[in-house]
Amino acid sequence: MQKIYIKNMVCARCIMIIEMMLNRLNINAAHITLGEIVIQDELSLEQTDKLRQELLAVGFEILDDKRSRIIEQIKNAVRDLVHRKNNDLKINLSDYLSQKINLDYAYLTSLFSETEGTTIEKFFIAQKTERVKELLAYDDLSLSEIAFRLNYSSVPHLSSQFKKATGFTPTQYKEMVNKCRKPLDKI
Secondary structure, eight states, X not given: OEEEEEETOOSHHHHHHHHHHHHHTTOOEEEEETTEEEEXXXXXXXXXXXXXXXXXXXXOEEEOSXXXXXXXXXXXXXXXHHHHOGGGGGSOHXXXXXXXXXXXXXXXXXXXXXXXXXXXXXXXXXXXXXXHHHHHHHTOSOHXXXXXXXXXXXXXXXXXXXXXXXXXXXXXXXXXXXXXXXXXXXX
């Protein structure tokens, strides 16, 4: 078995694209998750190069060094927490990441800040802001329901953090024609 770490996998569609690509290249995957492929058999140099080219063509990248893999694991864990595991948002972020990645949070935060030029907490807030934008665009939930779902202490706290991040209140944002949404891999 061989693990390959992939940059920019942010959603279930990314997994589906990778799965189709591997099938087309006749590469047998034992398991595919956000940011990681487990290949059943070791790839030849030629297969690895072909896979690398195919991935680059659709916006993905093989991560060769350990630090880059850890950064991508942090990003994927935060995205997964915010965009797919609403109920788990009640857990402390540092505990969640330490458990998920199996490394000390002090090391993770230091590495992330050094590499990304921002903190894990700011990245987390940016992800939550994008999730709020998404939920506002759907127009299915009230601001109170969104605040509860994303574990904000109150609607004013959500509104304050949202305005600080976007320059608009959630209500102003909702009324805007152009929603200014960013792709998750660009945050």
